[in-house]
Amino acid sequence: MNKQAHINKLQRYLSQANSYEQWSEIAQTLDEALDHQQWKLDPYSDIYNFEVLSERMHALRNLRLENDLSGLSRALREGLHHDLGNMGDPRLYNQSYFGTKRLIDDYVDEVCIALRYLCDHPQSALLPAQKLDFFKAILLSYGRPALLMSGGASLGAFHLGAVKALWERDLLPQVIAGSSAGSIIAALLGTHTDEELPEFFDPNALSLKPWKWAGLLSGLRGKGFMEQRQLQETIRDYIGDYTMQEAFERTGRSVNISVSPVKHHQKERLLSGYTSPYLLMWSAALASCAVPTIFPPVQLQQKDETGQQSPYMPRLRWVDGSVVSDLPIERLRHLHDVNFSIVSQTNPHVVPFLKEEHEQSNKLHHLPARILKGELRFHGEAVFDYLRKNTTNSIVRQTSGQMYSLLSQSYKGDVTLSPRYKLKHYAGVLSNPSSEFISELMLQGERATWPRLAMINTHAKISKTLEQCISDLKKSVRAHRATLRVIA
Structure with missing residues (x-):
């Protein structure tokens, strides 16, 4: 040979x-x-x-x-x-x-x-x-680094593979962000310790049944084509009733979940232990997964002073975090001093363009097509920006605002991990995933991550060591104070 x-x-x-x-x-x-x-x-x-x-x-x-x-x-x-x-x-x-x-x-x-x-x-x-x-x-x-996981419905199983590859090399960031499907994985990481995580890396042990058809009439009435209760029960079964603050105290991971506004005068929110410490984690993930028309908007829930569930910002409703802020990188920079972003991108409308852009990046003969796409995106943003600001029709204004957000936001990070979809993957976006479907996408997630581990290690290992030192020193401080109290 x-x-x-x-x-x-x-x-x-x-x-x-x-x-x-x-x-x-x-x-x-x-x-x-x-x-x-x-x-x-x-x-x-x-x-x-x-x-x-x-x-x-x-x-x-x-x-x-x-x-x-x-x-x-x-x-x-x-x-x-x-x-x-x-x-x-x-x-x-x-x-x-x-x-x-x-x-x-x-x-x-x-x-x-x-x-x-x-x-x-x-x-x-x-x-x-x-x-x-x-x-x-x-x-x-x-x-420090952060892991950001996009939307993608059932295709979000890819995130689990990326997480597994990072966790096994001790490179899983302490700061985790997720929107839509990514918010569920982020919430899993935020509520389960390192000792508990391996059970989620076994596709045969996962029983994910988030999708249940609600009927055509339900969708036409604005209540969603899918049963939201089914999704809520699935999320709650895996995440439990931890608040954002309780989850951080349990795992040390800072979870951040994106939600998008329903009304045009609302602002998108990044829900975290800093901004919403008493918010129930499952409630944030449910809202972030509320794809418009597929699920109805969500009222967030919190734990009150007595430990009971009660509405959080009761006048407001929230939908899919991917609509306005799929990857809240700038907000994470301000909240957590993030300077390196690892993005697991599974949105079915984004992945094909990421792959194409990567393959064409160094090919001069593809330059005209790239310029044309850039022009179309630029003018598309301008049209929807004008409509969202100037139209009086509330439906057109809301739809234009969502389309503007989808076109104008960035879908990449310093490292971007993405799968290679086939037709069967697109067909399974809104279906309950089988163990075989999950296993295949998880392996894709691992394979996409392995070649990037060297670069991630350079950016993340020192931060991880600092975080581990801080964790150990906090224990030493508590022990030192306890000793002083005994002496006193």
Whole structure:
């Protein structure tokens, strides 16, 4: 077998891998066959400032080995910057099948070792509370990643695969956002601990029955073509009756759920523990899944002072979060200091264009078609923007507003994971998914994520280490205060 035939065979096997271990072994074999290893071992590249990374790495290592806690603290507090030297540039992660420059991995590892060393060192002059404030300040300055999951109805099973791939490599962000179908997965993550998550990665253990036909008459009356109670019971069975705040206290994950307004003078909302701590999580997910005409608008529910369920903002109703804010990246930047977005995109009306755009991005002969599509989108936005602002008919105004939002919002992140749909997938959008359907989409989610793990690791590992240090130090602070109370 000649070299090219061998490479083609390996590429085919790579696309068919059924586990990360299998995928990584084939990817590394491909890198060896294509002589990519030398590129990874050589730190030089004009894409990033390798000299800055090398200097910083050796400085941190020397301070740690010399046990210079004061110098190490100062170096981390002043010199730890996200995307230092442009090390997160996507081009550095497209040169090989597995990983990137060894220097980048070594730098990230050294920073994480230094952070843990400082966090765990018993001889630090800082009290636990002071050390906690120190690490919080670094995280605030450095920023953190977020996982955002789009709508997509039953196609949202893809999200579970992406989550599984991230969770298994300890790269699942603490900040999670979801709209429509993505809100259900976000709520699952927000209400279940790491020990409980594996049960949701087994397609045979999932029994998802969210769809039940309500009848043509129900739809024509504006009550939705699908039974909302069926969806509510499905969501509530898996999520329980946790509030946003209770969920965060249970798992440490910050869940954010998008909902869209019904009336034109309302604003979209991002529901989270910060903005709506007493809101019932299942209620937020139900509202975010209320696709107009498919389901009726939803009145949100909260826990009152007595622990009983009561209406939240009782005069208002809410619908599908994807309509206005499928991916609330800007809001997450303000609420959670997010500086890197991992997007799992499954919207059936978006995915084909993402795939086409990716395939055409470097092909000059596709430029006219891309320009034409850009012009059509621009003029479409202008038309619907005019109608939503100037028409007096409430139905036209509302519909125009929704169409404007669908056209004007962005559907991509710093890393965008998306499936490859076939006709059968579109046919199953509004059907109760079988275990086989879920399994297939989950595997697609994993396969889409594995090649992006190196880039995600560069952006996320330091933030994850900071978050783990903060969690450990909070426990130390509580223990220290308990000791002081006993002494007193």
